Amino acid sequence: MTxxxxxxxxxxxxxxxxxxxxxxxxxxxxSSIKKSISESFIFILSYNLSFFIWILGVHPLTWLGxxxxxxxxxxxxxxxxxxxxxSLLLIPVxxxxxxxxxxxxxxxxxxxxxLIALSWVSITHLLTLNLNQDFRAISIPLNQIVYSQHEFKExxxxxxxxxxxxLEALIIAVNLILTNLFxxxxxxxxxxxxxxxxxxxxxxxxxxxxxxxxxxxxxxxxNLISFAxxxxxxxxxxxxxxxxxxxxxxxxxETLSSQINSKVNLLLWxxxxxxxxxxxPLQNTVFRRLSNFADVFIFGTPHGVLDNxxxxxxxxxxxYREGTVIGFDLKHYFKNKLMPYGEYTPFYKILPNxxxxxxxxxxxxNYIAANEAKRIKLNDLTIAGSLCSELLFPQIFKKQVHExxxxxxxxxxxxxxxxxxxxxxxxxxxLSKVGEDWVKKLFFSVAIFRAIENKRExxxxxxxxxxxxxxANGVVAIQTPSNRTAIIKNHALKYSGK
Numbered sequence: 001m002t003x004x005x006x007x008x009x010x011x012x013x014x015x016x017x018x019x020x021x022x023x024x025x026x027x028x029x030x031s032s033i034k035k036s037i038s039e040s041f042i043f044i045l046s047y048n049l050s051f052f053i054w055i056l057g058v059h060p061l062t063w064l065g066x067x068x069x070x071x072x073x074x075x076x077x078x079x080x081x082x083x084x085x086x087s088l089l090l091i092p093v094x095x096x097x098x099x100x101x102x103x104x105x106x107x108x109x110x111x112x113x114x115l116i117a118l119s120w121v122s123i124t125h126l127l128t129l130n131l132n133q134d135f136r137a138i139s140i141p142l143n144q145i146v147y148s149q150h151e152f153k154e155x156x157x158x159x160x161x162x163x164x165x166x167l168e169a170l171i172i173a174v175n176l177i178l179t180n181l182f183x184x185x186x187x188x189x190x191x192x193x194x195x196x197x198x199x200x201x202x203x204x205x206x207x208x209x210x211x212x213x214x215x216x217x218x219x220x221x222x223n224l225i226s227f228a229x230x231x232x233x234x235x236x237x238x239x240x241x242x243x244x245x246x247x248x249x250x251x252x253x254e255t256l257s258s259q260i261n262s263k264v265n266l267l268l269w270x271x272x273x274x275x276x277x278x279x280x281p282l283q284n285t286v287f288r289r290l291s292n293f294a295d296v297f298i299f300g301t302p303h304g305v306l307d308n309x310x311x312x313x314x315x316x317x318x319x320y321r322e323g324t325v326i327g328f329d330l331k332h333y334f335k336n337k338l339m340p341y342g343e344y345t346p347f348y349k350i351l352p353n354x355x356x357x358x359x360x361x362x363x364x365x366n367y368i369a370a371n372e373a374k375r376i377k378l379n380d381l382t383i384a385g386s387l388c389s390e391l392l393f394p395q396i397f398k399k400q401v402h403e404x405x406x407x408x409x410x411x412x413x414x415x416x417x418x419x420x421x422x423x424x425x426x427x428x429x430x431l432s433k434v435g436e437d438w439v440k441k442l443f444f445s446v447a448i449f450r451a452i453e454n455k456r457e458x459x460x461x462x463x464x465x466x467x468x469x470x471x472a473n474g475v476v477a478i479q480t481p482s483n484r485t486a487i488i489k490n491h492a493l494k495y496s497g498k
Contacts, residue, residue, distance in 0.1 A: 004050035006148040008445035009438035013148035020175035025182055027094055028101045040094040041087055048083035051143050054438040055079040056420035072423060085138045093119050106183050108176055117172040125165040129393055133338060137346040141392050142442055144168055150445035153474050154206030156452060163394060164449045213473040217493050224491040225381060227266040230256045231486040232273065233464045235415065246276035250286045259487055260293050267294030270463040271388050271411040274301040291318040291325040296378060300411045303332055308368040311335040311343055313385050313411055315376055333385035334370035337393050343367040375400040381407060381494050388412040391446050394453060401454045406495040408450060408458035414439050415464045437482040440466050448474045457492045
């Protein structure tokens, strides 16, 4: 359980470099395969239960019309099933590790260490990120230990080459090397020297990359674009329940937008900020007036195509004649990786009516997943879009960057998540501030990796935090506080490709 102290929302990321050694020690020293598997499963289950405790923050769901008891049961069930599922996935790795320890007489070779590390990340990254949509109901690819390293900017620059998956494999390998030292201390000095060289090499390479990008940014000021983020801090019901008047919600966000001192290139609202398919009444009122504040208005909204509904980022590009707005072009980014319960209900047809009611009152008809993530081209600016949980999927960004995207964007709404201590309270008001920003911290840490992996700046737009700009070297240029209304204005660099 202490391994969870390394989580991004706790901040002891250094712990993961040795915190898994006890797990591998247990596997090595267990008297039988059965005992080895049971002990390692309990070890990793305790980690997952403590890590995924933020899931309890969605309770109470009484605002959906269900009872407090039903909300509590649903929340706890999802928390436990998610922890169990992620723990079961690693059993093949535990079996492989036990076999290799026995085969090599309790001391692993570097080849075996590499094999175990690769098998670990193949499950925690490749498998969980490519599971069928229904399986994502209990598979949340957010517990990868690598994201605990987000604060060590020099260390994680290597992710531009090996990705987050490569750095996690390195973390696993270091833990296995340390476990070897517990069993055989003959080469302890040599091993520590090698580890020291490794970390110093990563540190100085990272320091060089950070400075190199800062110099590049200074030399390319002409490629900066201005943007403004409206973090409206709308309550959950504002963009989830159908009864909400989209015009009222949009006018409130328009009022916030009017506080921008000068016109910007991009005005950004969060995911679900315009919660209606029929946006015609808004186009000649609110949307037209927003042309006073930006050249392009970007917002999250459901979008209908025939009988299908997509979760969309809409890009409204204003057209002018002699300084007067005469219309707009509209482009859409449709979400490719949907979030269970928020955008679709797994196994909807066989669920009890009470569960169906939750789905009907939040998302209505299930969203449709787009076949692929498509970049959005705005003249010489090409945006790699993403919505909410798509931030967890590196391949979505890599594909769009490969096709020429020079800026990353994520719109999200994390207002569902509050303090896990709310399980002790029946009302919707938060019982405690403890843990209410845990998911937001996790999301922000993931965003840092996406920026570094792609060497592109990333604009994060959230309904209630954290929003901000992350530079291509992972350095945070600006960040809002969480759980409050905020407006930020800054400049992002569109990568020139030179």
